[in-house]
Amino acid sequence: MNTLIWYRNDLRIEDHEPFVRASEEGRVAALYCFDPRQFKELDYGFRKTDSLRAQFLIESIQTLRKKLREVGGELMVRFGKPEEIIPDLVEELEIDQLYYHREVTPEEILVEDSVQNSVEIRSEGYWGHEMYHPDDLPFSLDNIPGVFTQFRKKVEKKGEVRKPLPVPEKVDFVDINKPGEIPDLNDLGLENKAPDDRAVLNFKGGEDEAWKRLNHYFFESDELRNYKFKRNGLLGADFSSKFSPWLANGSISARSIHDQVEKYEKEVHKNVSTYWMKFELIWRDYFRYSARKHGAKIFKLGGIQEKDLDKQTDDTLFEKWKEGETGIPFIDANMRELKLTGYMSNRGRQNVASFLAQNLNFDWRWGAAWFESQLLDYDVCSNWGNWAYNSTVGHDPRNRYFNIVGQAQKYDSDGEYVRHWLPELQYVPDEFVHEPWKMSEDQQKLNECILGEDYPKPMIDLEASYEEIKKRG
The missing domain is CATH 1.25.40.80 (Serine Threonine Protein Phosphatase 5, Tetratricopeptide repeat)
Structure with a gap:
């Protein structure tokens, strides 16, 4: 019995049920497909998977191949749609059954269904x-x-x-003649981008x-x-x-x-x-x-609450948020960290989501898609679930929002974090570092931070936006 393991978001050999079951039943082959749909440009104007997340993925695939080789096997790597690649491999390698880990969201399920419809062998999805x-x-x-x-x-x-589940002690692998090359960023149409050395961790x-x-x-x-x-x-x-x-x-x-x-x-x-x-x-x-x-429903503007909402979709507003140019230091520092490192703290994520969806009254799905593009740890369920939650269309429908400056003063009381990512604020004293717009013109000159030149003026009046949020109820 020859079993093909189709890898997707399960890039390991430890605690991998398809791998364990396949090894118990006969010979094993393993495949990962770099699906071009995961790297396409979205309607929002950026890639579905950008460079930093793609590089982390490439490193993970390299390690998976190494781990499989250590136990006597091989990882086949292909570029293309799984439903087009797998049928050829089934025939070439005389595969009898296909094992994989189940996904739960529509896009991923559609690919699963397409693969199953493309072959006439038994396929089994596992929960892992x-x-x-x-x-x-x-x-x-x-x-x-x-x-x-x-x-x-x-x-x-x-x-x-x-x-x-432990790694099987003995695995009999199908002989593979053409394992395939693991692509680099250029092969995926992406630019090489080294993570900023100010990152919290050198993620590999x-x-x-x-x-x-x-x-x-x-x-x-x-x-x-x-x-x-x-x-x-x-x-x-x-x-x-x-x-x-x-x-x-x-x-x-x-x-x-x-x-x-x-x-x-x-x-x-x-x-x-x-x-x-x-x-x-x-x-x-x-x-x-x-x-x-x-x-x-989790991808709809009104979320699982099915709310009827009218939200902004202005490119200029979104660009300021995306690039960390809002003039609100705590938001900008977090957004720059995300773009430069592929990571942001949970506290930061809650605040930038609340700012986009609530203070700017913007279509939150744009923000969720930007996170998908940038985050090393993008997980479709957690990402969209958290965005919906912070946009009041998820599991907590209350009109919740964050007081951005209050959060900044609580979690970054000395301004160390915002100065770390916003060097233009390095001489701004603690009392103004989270609210530089409160400096007088003389204080701006003294602290070498002229608003509108060295650092943006705030794109909105935060206090007025909180009143608007309350009115929307």
């Missing part, structure tokens, strides 16, 4: 992105609770997280790097014990786990992280931070299962 397997949930997939707290309490009480793709990061954060630096208390930090590698890029493309599984948290609790220390790590993984599951339940 989630921490809680759907068979172990205390409710059906169509009855996922509408509120996260209900979901969390029920899965914590009645659900069970399975142990991660791949399973080995994922485990290296986990061992550092849990067992070498012992920072897991501080996770709950430090996770809102904006600068520095160890304020939070930073696992999300590797989780997003499946270089490590949520079950593996959960298993290592439990190991840490037994061998090192158990406290509110170890629970909080599991708590965040449950949030990730919730967004995933909710996306499956609601389908295409």
Whole structure:
């Protein structure tokens, strides 16, 4: 029995059920397709996957090939649509069955269906992105609770997280004559772009790097014990786990992280931070299962609430937000960090989303698409779920918004973060660093920051925008 494993967002050999099952049943072949649809230019005027995220993906594929070679196999790499490539490989390699990990959102499901319709062999989709397997949930997939707290309490009480599956001890691989070249950025039509050296971490793709990061954060630096208390930090590698890029493309599984948290609790220390790590993984599951339940609604302007909204779609406004030129330092610093490094803290993401969707009353989907293009840790369910949540069309329909300056003063009280990314504010004193528009002309000259020349004037009056938000209700 020859089984083809079709890799997508599961770029690992540890805790990989299709790989395990295929190895039990006969010979194994493995494939990754660089699908051109993932690198196309969107109607918004930028790429669906831009350089930094694409480079992280390339590194992850390189590592996956290395890991498979270490156990005697090979990763075939092709450029093209899977539904066009897989039928030829099925015939060439005499493949009997196709195994892969399921996705839950419409675009990805459409590709799955196209692949299945293109071959006449058995295909089997497995669940492997989630921490809680759907068979172990205390409710059906169509009855996922509408509120996260209900979901969390029920899965914590009645659900069970399975142990991660080890790499098979012995695997018999199909002989591969043409493994294919792994493309570089130029092959994908993208520019080479080195991440800024001010980044919180030098992120490298791949399973080995994922485990290296986990061992550092849990067992070498012992920072897991501080996770709950430090996770809102904006600068520095160890304020939070930073696992999300590797989780997003499946270089490590949520079950593996959960298993290592439990190991840490037994061998090192158990406290509110170890629970909080599991708590965040449950949030990730919730967004995933909710996306499956609601389908295409999560991509609609009115979201799962099906609200009738009238939002701005002005290119000029969006460009200022996208480029970090709004004149609101906390927003600009976060947006520049994203563009230059492919990363932004969770605190930053909430604020920039609230600013675009609420303060600017803009179509939030533009922002979600920009995040998709830029983020190393782009995950379709978490990204669109969080954007909807912060735009009041997701699981919390209340008219919630962030006080941007208040958030900045709370989480960046000395202005270190905004000065890190906005050197034009380096001489602006703490009292003005988050509100430079409050400086007089003389103070602007004294602090070498002339608004409209060295740094933009604010594109909106924040206080007036809060009143508008309240009126919209």
